Amino acid sequence: MSEQPVTQTPPEAPEPEAPRRDWGTAWRHVVESSGLVVAMAILAALLIAGLLVIIVDPAVQDAAKYFFAQPADFFKAAWDALWSVYSAIFQGAVVNLDSSTFAGTIRPFTQTLTQATPLIFAGLGLGIGFRAGMFNIGAQGQLLIGATLGAYIGFAWDLPFPLHLVLAILGCAVGGAIWGFIPGILKAKTGAHEVIVTIMLNYIALNLVAWLLSLDAFKVNDVQSNPKSPLVETSAQYPLLLGGNFNLHWGFVLALVCAWGVWWLMERSTLGFEIRAAGANARAARTAGMSVTKTTILVMTIAGALAGLAGSTFVLGTEKALTDATGGTVGFDAITVALLGRSRPVGTVFAAILFGGLQAAGPTLQTQADLRPDIIFVIQALVVLFIAAPPLVRTMFRLPVPAHEKVVAA
Amino acid sequence: MSAPVVEPDALAHPESGEGRKRPRSYKGPIALGVIALVALVGLGFFTSSDTETTFSFAKNSDFFTIPDLTVPSLMAVIVLTVIALLLAVYSLVLATNHRKPGIWLPVVYGIAIIGALLTTAGAGRDNTSIQFTSLLTSSLFLAVPLVFGALAGTICERSGIVNIAIEGQLLAGAFLAALVGSMAGNAYIGMVVAPLAGAAVGAILAVFATKYWVDQIVVGVVLNLLVLGLTGFFFNTVMSDNPNLNQSLNMQSIDIPVLSSIPIIGPVLFQQNLLVYILYVTVIVTQIMLFKSRWGLRVRAVGEHPKAADTVGIKVNRTRLRNTILGGAVAGLGGAFFTVASGLAFGNNMSAGKGYIALAAMILGRWSPRGALVAALLFGFADALRVQLGIIGSDIPSEFLAMTPYLATILAVAGLVGHSRAPAAENIPYKK
Structure with missing residues (x-):
């Protein structure tokens, strides 16, 4: 399962003729x-x-x-x-035409964007992995660990607004990065198959979070059926983007910034070139003097950090607290988002908005x-x-x- | 051009120098040593010094009764983990001499570690004992969908089709078994039709992979989602409107005469229901067919080097199509476990990620039915252990017990299995 499917394009495709300006050609462009x-x-x-x-x-x-x-x-x-x-x-x-107010009319679309935010983050990370030739099923676990660390910083520390939020976001990214680093280094150093390791790490993360939520530090009170952490301080929450009537928060903007960052990383940086080379043909990349070990570890760590940021949209954005169900099925939905977006940042953003809309x-x-x-x-x-x-x-x-x-x- | 999901292992690692002297590999010994040390310190810490642990083995149906075994807990834990530690040291000695230990070493090692874990868990429980035989029985039972799933994966991947859709095939099998079984009022009819659902999912996978040359992992992931959505949709509409279409049926366990009365082995292996007996046959037949028959040779040729296979006249895509459908059917049969073979009605997403565990079992078992069986049993044991320890209660937080098997798998994959090599032509569409 390693060859670049170059053969997918028909081998003897004739050179396209010089475009002529007539309606037939225009129509052909549209239907093709x-x-x-x-x-x-x-x-x-x-x-x-x-x-x-x-x-x-x-x-x-x-x-x-x-x-x-x-x-x-x-x-x-x-x-x-x-x-x-x-x-x-x-x-x-999309829009609710039954609503009498403008806010009510456009509210569905803002919900769509809110739902799309974690999918963008996680999908971006998975997309990098796919292009490096790694099938990362571990977004769920990375998201959970990131959310845990971010939520802890959010409710346990007492800091002024921008600093607290930045630290909590960083906490999410670091948590996810740690959980992505593990399969990365195991893959690079021992050859452990990333599919197995990430699946296993998902379950470990689930159990770890369930255990943490049973500890006093993560409990609100003793009498509660659903384990849930204290609420994250307001100073560590994403500010709302469009005011109090909408759930859309600045996490969405951060997601778009990350999409641009991933595009720059993959298309414009040396590291991105190495990642793509390792994905296309690891042996050739190694022969050309690139360190496939390094790219493997980096790719998984970056993917983990992005999945952790996906977790931040729940604990610092919509839900404002950590539960054992934080993230829902986002880790798996993001796989389809990344696949639909052809592992490209722009594609991933649009795919995430499409799926976010369906979920909304x-x-x-x-x-x-x-x-x-x-x-x-x-x-x-x-x-x-x-x-x-x-x-x-x-x-x-x-x-x-x-x-x-x-x-x-x- | 987009990059495919690449398994760089398949490229073979030029620097891993096979052929000449076996390179010294310390990964295995290190992994063994670390686990043994963690077990010694961790379990020793949790076990109080003046308690005893009782193991019971007997079942009423046995020819003769094995007496309960009672050991001083802390002493037993220390002895067992030190044995494990010594084995790790021995494998280190072997490694420095460029040798690899035989299969007995990990087996004895595993028994020692698991024994220590059980001893700790059962320590100081005066009225309860570790029910060793029922632990093994439920291990095998819980491993059933994993074994079928891993076999399905092996059958497909040996022919060069990546089957991520095991999860969906299990779920589809579970759904159809419950539906048709309920309609007929007979669990066995449900079990018989379950493979059809899995085969249908396999057929979609095969068509997209061989006809439209779509990336097989994409199709697999998507099929899982599709089956989850479809079964959930019909469960919430048709089945909830007509409860008689989703009843809990039961398959009686069948005792094999004589064999079922052997202590320990009898209750574990020969007092199970029909699906488990079919499992034995399926594993043996698949193992022999895949590695000893002409069919198996052709399948593996298609999976490793389709062009060569085509050159000698083997129909590559037809072989792949058939194998994927066959594999889907096997996984669908495994899906019957969740509903008719467990005596349960269908529930939303009741395969609950077992298909992905089966995938891990297949890789851990290095794409062979025998290996898949062992790996799946390991996961089944872990599941059973969690259930039993939850019942008797334990000082160790249950979450940590629950994550032990997953940690062990990671260590096993990293330290013992290492570079596992997938069939070379996996996920590459074959076009003439």
């Missing part, structure tokens, strides 16, 4: 673009999810029993079910369409699956095959 494939993939995923909803909808099932007598009832029931899902997703993730739509789906958020997983999975296989989407929508094909690889 990977942007259209992405749009079609999202459309296809939404359609399939809609089909599922129709299948299980009780009203549709009832109408289906007398389908031949009154087919209109069936189609109306199906349309109602579909409409409730799509409008719930739209109103939960979860509560609306529950209240408006009476659906659990499981359907969101289905949509997410289908989107990535379709985007990963452009030929499939092209076949489904009868799009022409382009001269050059981009490939999604981990």
